[in-house]
Amino acid sequence: MDADDGAAVERARSGDSDAFRLLVERHSRNVFRLAFRMTGNEHDAEDVVQETFLRAFRRLDKYETRSSFGTWLFRIASNYSLDLLRSRKRREDKRERSLPEQPDILESMPAPNPGPDRVVYSGQVQGRVQAALDELTEQERTAFVLRHFEGLSIEEIGNVLGTGTNATKHSVFRAVQKLRRSLEPLVGAAK
Amino acid sequence: MNHATEEQLVLLYYGEAPEQAEIEQHLAGCEECRAGYRALQAVLNTVDSAPVPERGPEYGQAVWQRIEKRVPRRRGLRWTAWWIWAPALAALLVAAFLAGRFTRPATSDVASSGQVKERILLVAVGDHLDRSQMVLAELSNAPEGKGDIDISDERERAEELLEDNRLYRITASTSGEAGMASVLDDLERVLMEIAHSPSEISNDQLEDLQRDIRERGLLFKVRVLGTQVREQENKPILKASKNRL
Numbered sequence: 001m002d003a004d005d006g007a008a009v010e011r012a013r014s015g016d017s018d019a020f021r022l023l024v025e026r027h028s029r030n031v032f033r034l035a036f037r038m039t040g041n042e043h044d045a046e047d048v049v050q051e052t053f054l055r056a057f058r059r060l061d062k063y064e065t066r067s068s069f070g071t072w073l074f075r076i077a078s079n080y081s082l083d084l085l086r087s088r089k090r091r092e093d094k095r096e097r098s099l100p101e102q103p104d105i106l107e108s109m110p111a112p113n114p115g116p117d118r119v120v121y122s123g124q125v126q127g128r129v130q131a132a133l134d135e136l137t138e139q140e141r142t143a144f145v146l147r148h149f150e151g152l153s154i155e156e157i158g159n160v161l162g163t164g165t166n167a168t169k170h171s172v173f174r175a176v177q178k179l180r181r182s183l184e185p186l187v188g189a190a191k
Numbered sequence: 192m193n194h195a196t197e198e199q200l201v202l203l204y205y206g207e208a209p210e211q212a213e214i215e216q217h218l219a220g221c222e223e224c225r226a227g228y229r230a231l232q233a234v235l236n237t238v239d240s241a242p243v244p245e246r247g248p249e250y251g252q253a254v255w256q257r258i259e260k261r262v263p264r265r266r267g268l269r270w271t272a273w274w275i276w277a278p279a280l281a282a283l284l285v286a287a288f289l290a291g292r293f294t295r296p297a298t299s300d301v302a303s304s305g306q307v308k309e310r311i312l313l314v315a316v317g318d319h320l321d322r323s324q325m326v327l328a329e330l331s332n333a334p335e336g337k338g339d340i341d342i343s344d345e346r347e348r349a350e351e352l353l354e355d356n357r358l359y360r361i362t363a364s365t366s367g368e369a370g371m372a373s374v375l376d377d378l379e380r381v382l383m384e385i386a387h388s389p390s391e392i393s394n395d396q397l398e399d400l401q402r403d404i405r406e407r408g409l410l411f412k413v414r415v416l417g418t419q420v421r422e423q424e425n426k427p428i429l430k431a432s433k434n435r436l
Contacts, residue, residue: 017262024258025251026251028254029246032250037243050254051390053254054262083387126241129238130241133241148238172205176201176234180231180234187233
């Protein structure tokens, strides 16, 4: 664990709220970035950031200093993001059942056939990337975001997900496979 | 070596392949695998093009300002920090009590220390149901707003209630208290839904929560169970131990 984090955690545990403030200030941007990658929208990401620190504070006594404080926060943030995604999905499912069928947004996107530069750098690609990430299972998405964007090792991701090395590797691999299937046509068109 | 598998290429990309050097050497001499690796790189580079909104260096301070009032003062795990361990202790005591209570017949007509404990512990379950009822009632009666509705307080309380509820439910279930277990099971599902909601929800989301509470008849069930527990609690101490909930 980062020595500065370790000292701040110890002080926060003994009641020093300034020490906890330091930890919040130090890690907020990283947690926001992860939360945004997980949830795909700013409003939810902000909610995840706040909730992550509140939960972290309440569970400070359960934090084991042998792992990095940042990774521990990622674990809380990932779990809460997943809760949020599940809850959002349940609500969307309910709403879909009560509404007449809507056209698929992806279907309504124009095919990627204009000039390659326009395609690769357009918002359409970003939309497709987001949609492809949304297609991943919770475990695949978490594993992929932590590996690809946050650079956590397979072992650290396993700690976050509570899975073994092989299962974690498979989650990353399956995520990449799915992303390839979704995005390769776009990338091919851009060449 | 044989051609690199897709999995090996993915692990190579992330620097996690155990046989990294061997695969790299193979790629150097194999156009087919090199093409596969380039295709993989192209896709993963495209994924990087999805932007994340920027947050400046002052962002951490802004987050702290938003949560500061919700961060309770800690004084370490001493007597003054009773709010940290009291609910959990109460839950454990109730669990221990219920487990023992239904495995031993109550034969003595003499007020024992066990009966006194029973009274105290019934109070804990009653309090749990009262606190749950308050959260449910607040959400059920929350008026629709023009924008999002702040339920952060209810959410926080639901989260705290969840752990105790789980313990009470499991204990009730293993003690053969099917009625109590069923109500606590329903309550747990709704508490979980509230605890996992965002701190601000839309009118539609509020309506979904209210419908869930209404359709389960949860407020009524929790109220009835709470009343039964209170009645049990108020019975003369000599008879109390003979009556099941």
